[in-house]
Amino acid sequence: MPPAVDPYDALLLVSFGGPERPEDVVPFLRNVTAGKNIPDERLVEVGAHYSLFGGRSPINDQNRALLAAIREDLASNGIDLPVYWGNRNWDPYLTDALEQMKADGIERAAVFLTSAYSSYSGCRQYREDLAEAVARVPGAPRLDRLRQYFNHPGFVEANVDATLAALALLPEDARHDAHLAFVTHSIPEQMNATSGPTGNAYVAQHRSLMDEIGDRVREETGHRYPAALVFCSRSGPPAAPWLEPDVNDHLAKLHAQQVPAVVLVPIGFVSDHMEVVYDLDTEAMATARELGIACERAATAGVDPRFVATVRDLLLERAAIERDEHPERAWVGSLPPAWDVCAAGCCENPRGPKPALAGLD
Numbered sequence: 559m560p561p562a563v564d565p566y567d568a569l570l571l572v573s574f575g576g577p578e579r580p581e582d583v584v585p586f587l588r589n590v591t592a593g594k595n596i597p598d599e600r601l602v603e604v605g606a607h608y609s610l611f612g613g614r615s616p617i618n619d620q621n622r623a624l625l626a627a628i629r630e631d632l633a634s635n636g637i638d639l640p641v642y643w644g645n646r647n648w649d650p651y652l653t654d655a656l657e658q659m660k661a662d663g664i665e666r667a668a669v670f671l672t673s674a675y676s677s678y679s680g681c682r683q684y685r686e687d688l689a690e691a692v693a694r695v696p697g698a699p700r701l702d703r704l705r706q707y708f709n710h711p712g713f714v715e716a717n718v719d720a721t722l723a724a725l726a727l728l729p730e731d732a733r734h735d736a737h738l739a740f741v742t743h744s745i746p747e748q749m750n751a752t753s754g755p756t757g758n759a760y761v762a763q764h765r766s767l768m769d770e771i772g773d774r775v776r777e778e779t780g781h782r783y784p785a786a787l788v789f790c791s792r793s794g795p796p797a798a799p800w801l802e803p804d805v806n807d808h809l810a811k812l813h814a815q816q817v818p819a820v821v822l823v824p825i826g827f828v829s830d831h832m833e834v835v836y837d838l839d840t841e842a843m844a845t846a847r848e849l850g851i852a853c854e855r856a857a858t859a860g861v862d863p864r865f866v867a868t869v870r871d872l873l874l875e876r877a878a879i880e881r882d883e884h885p886e887r888a889w890v891g892s893l894p895p896a897w898d899v900c901a902a903g904c905c906e907n908p909r910g911p912k913p914a915l916a917g918l919d
Contacts, residue, residue, distance in 0.1 A: 560636030575645030576615025652691035682905035685914035703916035712868030736819035742826025744789035819852035
């Protein structure tokens with residue numbers, strides 16, 4: 559018998575979205591910054607990053623690859639379940655995905671976010687966009703968000719092996735004294751303070767994964783590499799405090815300490831988003847070259863089979879819970895599995911309350 563997925567009759571992959579042509583860049587950025595009163599002149603300035611990559615973000619192609627991999631994984635494990643895809647900020651939009659699901663007779667779907675951590679921008683904002691999309695599509699299916707997976711073994715193991723592979727690429731005479739820089743997207747300090755049901759979940763979840771990877775790397779290599787959590791992609795007014803240090807500032811600090819090599823481990827991203835290919839592969843690598851530090855960037859989870867299987871595992875876990883069963887929940891590290899339903903006030907909206915799905919408020 560194939561694994562039971564009831565009460566779900568579909569899976570919905572939800573991501574950020576990104577422009578696919580130069581003429582899409584500013585309209586896409588308008589969507590991303592809606593309500594923030596950012597002038598088009600500033601959006602054009604930010605959008606110049608995309609010109610280095612043909613005016614195209616890599617994220618939609620990566621989601622197409624992940625979508626195909628999820629479908630293949632489900633089918634090869636005997637699960638006959640349609641998988642849909644909708645974005646928050648660009649085509650295919652969430653409303654379009656829900657319209658298709660409604661037309662196909664879908665009644666209840668599990669939702670997998672391409673965001674592994676708790677924060678307003680990484681979770682609740684997705685939940686708000688889901689609520690808005692459902693409100694725009696009368697008769698839309700019921701949607702249940704699958705839990706955060708920063709500490710799921712499949713995600714962790716993919717990142718461990720990527721870190722080990724990047725270390726192996728460093729010059730042999732510098733490898734032993736290398737440092738690990740675990741990189742994620744910076745957010746306002748206040749957003750971190752209100753992340754999760756009791757606050758500070760965003761940083762705590764990253765640190766838990768960072769420590770777990772560090773332990774696994776030590777087990778494999780027999781050496782404890784010094785490590786730090788660092789940030790990229792800061793935006794917003796300069797006076798507003800955001801999480802630091804910036805990855806480039808951290809590289810400068812390592813240079814001052816005469817550290818010969820570093821591996822950038824982008825644990826904050828599930829695939830090679832623009833923040834990875836520009837902020838790390840372009841800017842941070844240029845900084846490392848200028849400083850004379852040997853630098854390698856670890857791969858993201860992408861379509862690693864273990865990460866793809868994580869989606870299936872989370873789907874089956876939540877389906878069993880909804881059937882009032884008690885499945886074993888896969889997790890590793892210092893923090894327990896994340897919650898299935900968000901508590902009231904979890905990852906609060908800094909601009910005030912707004913309807914959101916998959917929570918108690």
